[in-house]
Amino acid sequence: MSVAEDKAERVEGWNRPPVIEPEGEGELLEVAMGPHHPSTHGVFRMDVALDGERVVRLKPVFGYLHRNHEKIAEGASYLASMPYTDRLDYFCSLTNNWAYALAVEKLVGQAVPERAEYIRVILAELTRVQNHASSIGFLIQEMGASGTPLMYAFKEREKILDLFESLTGSRMMCNYMRFGGCRVDVSGPWLDATRKVVAGLPAFVDEFEALLSTNEILMARCQGMGILPPELAVNAGVSGPMLRAAGVNYDIRKVDRYGIYDRFQFRVPLGDHGDIYDRYMVRILEMRESIKILEQALPTIPTGPIMDAKAKIRGFRPKPGEAYGRIEAPKGELGFYLISDGGPNPYRYRVRPPSLINLTILEDMCLGHNVADVVLIFGSVDIVLGEVDR
Amino acid sequence: MKTVEEIKAAIEAAVPGAGVEFVPNPSPSAQHSLRLAPESAVAVAKFLRDDDELAFDFLSNLTGVDWPDKEIAEKVKVTRQVTKTVDGPEGKVDQTVDETVEETHKRVEPGYLEAVYHLYSVEKKHGPLVIRMRTANRTDQAQLPSLTPVWRAAEFQEREIFDLYGIVFTGHPDLRRILMWDEFKDHPMRKDYVEPDDFEYEPTPHDEVLNRAQEHKSEGLGTGD
Incomplete structure (x- = not known):
């Protein structure tokens, strides 16, 4: 058997979720989990068929928050869509801004000054820390530890959001990046405040880990649960911490080296089993790596302009053509695909939402588990419905 | 990574009669693409995924474009x-x-619908390779072969294109609307889509009365002066 045939055989079985035969005689119970369910992170429905407690079928239902972001963006100028990207994944508006700015910069061949690149890295890594902290907090909450661990995460998140607010004017809807730079410059006092917050982050992660990592309930509920094999993860387009928890070494910060990520020393944490516990651990370790990047970026930030002198703001009309730009957002690969026909609006504007595509294999992960574990497996994917439904 | 022209030559060598066409991209991003013939698309996709040197095992982005x-x-x-x-x-x-x-x-010039695929290789860490396919027209022959059997990542994205653009992917295991509700009729991302006045309109026995009331309002009657 050739290598290609062998490879084809390995992925062939993953095309569909496996079919599980119910045991015993009784009828299947159909349960609609959601759309208004506290564990669904918004309005999302899972149509589950149960054999006793066991899940034998699961169909996700989307669209409750659909507002056709792409159509709206095609009717607006390029810059006018920037504030709207904040509303995709409202936990990480700054990385959304960056992905869109990156795609437009690729489309027009726009350079970004060095100081702006440093600011972008600092803000993106702060976003990653607060996103991972709160996603773990939500996961523990879904395990039944109501409130307390989530509030530990939110306490830290609030410090970071205060930094965002003092810089951009808004806690969550930051609208900060521009094509060819950033909107406002960071001040000395802001950098000092950021250094202070970053200095406190390792202690927060240590405390978080001491409370959770070896917790008996967390280990019992998470280990060996919702396993995602690496071949399936790659074939199904899963990205971000989900993919790396399955043991696949693929971090777009390392692969594409967009921005100035090649200047910083950091490692890519990998999981081994692809279960919920590995996803939890990968997120914890990614927070630590993000803190490392922040510690390297904050002292070395250069002075200079934050907008490229050649950046065009009025009458922005890219030449006809197309571009796909992507970044490693906290939830996975966030990409923007743009086609320009030479007009002031994009002819085609497409968001590649990591949250939606990471849900492709939700059924595969949940089959055969108890219905109470579906909540946990779903929580470990880390989605935001604003991005799933767009 | 090989250049797009080299990949085109490799495809033509491996899949006879593939009918691949090079599509240049004039923008500074220089992401040129290959247009596949729908008949041989599944064979070409399998070759791109399984070839040792190309190894495009990761379908990142898949989207539709409407050209009226x-x-x-x-x-x-x-x-x-x-x-x-x-x-x-x-x-x-x-x-x-x-x-x-x-x-x-x-x-x-007759219009068509297009599907655009962005492929990356997780194994070799290269990409993107952009491939595209177009339908024969926008109305009765808007079919393309589904690539879900090759990359599972296409499952939800093809459903989304079916929902918003109306491309029917033959061979898709579960082709239903994904974002709009099942009873919805049109395809909202098409360029010639017109929004209905009332998304939830259903005929009632009192339509005539409602129409008269609308006329009454538009004539500015009943305002007291």
């Missing part, structure tokens, strides 16, 4: 013979003259 019918106006100079009445020495005489006129011809 385009009316192109062309100006053509036409010379023809015209009979004119001219004053001659013996009264009026009919004479045949050559006359050149500029005429505008309108030509309609």
